[in-house]
Amino acid sequence: MSTPSGRLPLAGRAPSLFGALPGDLAGLGNDPGHLFGLAQRPSTWRGGAPALGAALSPRLGARFEIAPPEILTRTEAADGATKFALRLGDGAVVEAVHMPRAVATPRVTLCLSSQVGCAMACTFCATGTMGLARNLEAGEIVGQALVMLDALGPRAHGLTSIVLMGMGEPLHNPREVARALEVLAHPRGLGVPALRMTLSTSGLAPQLSLMASWPVRPRLAVSLNATTDAARQRMMPVAGRHELAALFDAVRALPARPGERVTLEYVLLRGENDAAEDAARLAALARGVPHVVNVIPFNPWPGAPHAAPTEAAARGFVGALRALGCFATLRRTRGLDVRGACGQLARGAVDGDRCPQVAARDGAPPNPTIRA
Numbered sequence: 001m002s003t004p005s006g007r008l009p010l011a012g013r014a015p016s017l018f019g020a021l022p023g024d025l026a027g028l029g030n031d032p033g034h035l036f037g038l039a040q041r042p043s044t045w046r047g048g049a050p051a052l053g054a055a056l057s058p059r060l061g062a063r064f065e066i067a068p069p070e071i072l073t074r075t076e077a078a079d080g081a082t083k084f085a086l087r088l089g090d091g092a093v094v095e096a097v098h099m100p101r102a103v104a105t106p107r108v109t110l111c112l113s114s115q116v117g118c119a120m121a122c123t124f125c126a127t128g129t130m131g132l133a134r135n136l137e138a139g140e141i142v143g144q145a146l147v148m149l150d151a152l153g154p155r156a157h158g159l160t161s162i163v164l165m166g167m168g169e170p171l172h173n174p175r176e177v178a179r180a181l182e183v184l185a186h187p188r189g190l191g192v193p194a195l196r197m198t199l200s201t202s203g204l205a206p207q208l209s210l211m212a213s214w215p216v217r218p219r220l221a222v223s224l225n226a227t228t229d230a231a232r233q234r235m236m237p238v239a240g241r242h243e244l245a246a247l248f249d250a251v252r253a254l255p256a257r258p259g260e261r262v263t264l265e266y267v268l269l270r271g272e273n274d275a276a277e278d279a280a281r282l283a284a285l286a287r288g289v290p291h292v293v294n295v296i297p298f299n300p301w302p303g304a305p306h307a308a309p310t311e312a313a314a315r316g317f318v319g320a321l322r323a324l325g326c327f328a329t330l331r332r333t334r335g336l337d338v339r340g341a342c343g344q345l346a347r348g349a350v351d352g353d354r355c356p357q358v359a360a361r362d363g364a365p366p367n368p369t370i371r372a
């Protein structure tokens, strides 16, 4: 089965309602825009799902998968961030984070996953140890946002930003990610402006050009983390295929919008990429693009092959970048911080534990602490 837009669902499953645009909802006997709004406005949901009514449910259910992702676990940090483990229709589990910000106008940032696991195997990233299980369908990406907003209720809402920094490399799944952004931006749904959405990539240089033609183009964040090709290849295997020069050429080739800056994410690892020479090379790279360098002190996870810098060292590194003319910020640590670059979420519902899909792949029982 395919949707009217021609997108194919995962094998054996109907496409998710939450990845449908109004045009996909024609011919169901109701105004497509109204149907889209029912699905995409969690403030109108009842009982954890869209309030479709007895007549509409079977009509939509015949064409779409209408169950949203199921909440497996929900963990709240002292700072108000909430991390969710969400089970999808085939049993796969992804993670997403709701992060409120304490400013005059309520603001929330939703960190979403784009894949189950990740193929990129960055050494500083817990998700990278999982390998890739599968891409997410657009509706499974959008569904994460909707379920979090519904579960947290009115306090969860506000000026919403989206970051694709959860599990997965978004540009490894470009078609579904582009569709998800279009749905998230639609004014009959959440209506998140393109410039309040950010896609973080490990640096798939050839894929970056695709973004230029997306109907809704998010801001770009590049997970940089090292300043020479050799050092980058040691921590990010993808860097062996896409060297820094090609990566920055691809970034510069994207049409710039007024005032837009590329975020250069730099996970600071003690004794590995935190020297004065690193700061100098990073500043030289950054000066080639309108930028914000976001320095992220490494946040260790069990078995991680890296160590965290001291707070003084992290502040010193940021100070050195600023002295060299960089626009640099130090990401503050949060209880449920997404740990920087794309997808440094833990692999499963509990940090360091094994999520069901990894356990199933390895032939071992899933962690019993993951509640069904």
Ligand code: SF4
Binding pocket: 118, 119, 120, 121, 122, 125, 126, 127, 128, 129, 166, 167, 168, 169, 201, 202, 223, 341, 342, 343, 344
């Ligand atoms: S940092 Fe991003 S690209 Fe690298 S392994 Fe983690 S999720 Fe994948």
